[in-house]
Amino acid sequence: MEGQEVKLLGARFSIFAHRVEWVLKLKGIEYEVVEEDLTNKSPLLLNYNPIYKKVPVLLHHGNPIAESLVIIEYIDDTWKQNPIFPQDPYERATVRFWAKFVEEKDALQALEGELMKGKKKFFGGDMIGVLDIVLGWITIWLGAVEEAACFKVLDPCKYPCIGKWVERFVELPVIRANSPPKDQLVPFFQKFRELGLASAAKK
Numbered sequence: 001m002e003g004q005e006v007k008l009l010g011a012r013f014s015i016f017a018h019r020v021e022w023v024l025k026l027k028g029i030e031y032e033v034v035e036e037d038l039t040n041k042s043p044l045l046l047n048y049n050p051i052y053k054k055v056p057v058l059l060h061h062g063n064p065i066a067e068s069l070v071i072i073e074y075i076d077d078t079w080k081q082n083p084i085f086p087q088d089p090y091e092r093a094t095v096r097f098w099a100k101f102v103e104e105k106d107a108l109q110a111l112e113g114e115l116m117k118g119k120k121k122f123f124g125g126d127m128i129g130v131l132d133i134v135l136g137w138i139t140i141w142l143g144a145v146e147e148a149a150c151f152k153v154l155d156p157c158k159y160p161c162i163g164k165w166v167e168r169f170v171e172l173p174v175i176r177a178n179s180p181p182k183d184q185l186v187p188f189f190q191k192f193r194e195l196g197l198a199s200a201a202k203k
């Protein structure tokens with residue numbers, strides 16, 4: 001591993017790893033992905049993320065950084081091109097607040113209000129920012145989960161601004177080129193669901 005500048009321990013369908021990849025791509029940083037089998041975690045992952053034992057982990061000159069939001073902020077601080085955090089400290093704090101909020105809560109209603117209030121194209125303004133990246137999972141992953149589980153959460157009639165945001169987000173070349181196809185995600189989540197149902201039936 002030594003000597004390689006940027007490596008990403010990731011997993012094919014991990015939204016958290018994809019967030020990091022989107023930011024690396026947006027900034028034009030060269031990197032190598034090391035694919036993890038999460039059913040049989042490698043000594044490398046256990047060694048570099050001994051606390052959570054999860055992907056993603058970014059290795060920069062061999063130094064490990066874990067947790068997608070921490071990694072994204074590190075990347076933004078280290079490579080200044082195409083910033084995804086605002087420069088102003090107050091705006092940075094506000095964006096961090098929202099990023100934490102959407103990580104922890106079902107935030108669709110509040111986010112709809114934010115988009116409507118600012119009449120913004122993206123949460124970051126004309127270009128995507130960290131909040132767009134954090135929310136990116138609802139564009140493809142949520143749709144796949146909805147299809148696999150036969151339910152609907154993101155109703156574009158109820159959340160029209162978010163609906164438009166999703167359309168714009170998935171059209172961005174960097175997102176389109178670096179996201180798993182939905183037709184691969186749906187069977188993945190279907191299998192996940194079947195395993196969950198089977199283990200619940202045994203209890």
Ligand SMILES: N[C@@H](CCC(=O)N[C@@H](CS)C(=O)NCC(=O)O)C(=O)O
Binds near residue numbers: 056068
């Ligand atoms: N809070 C973490 C979440 C990372 C996470 O949940 N990663 C999943 C893959 S999507 C994982 O590695 N799961 C393995 C496990 O839970 O053992 C982040 O933002 O990076």
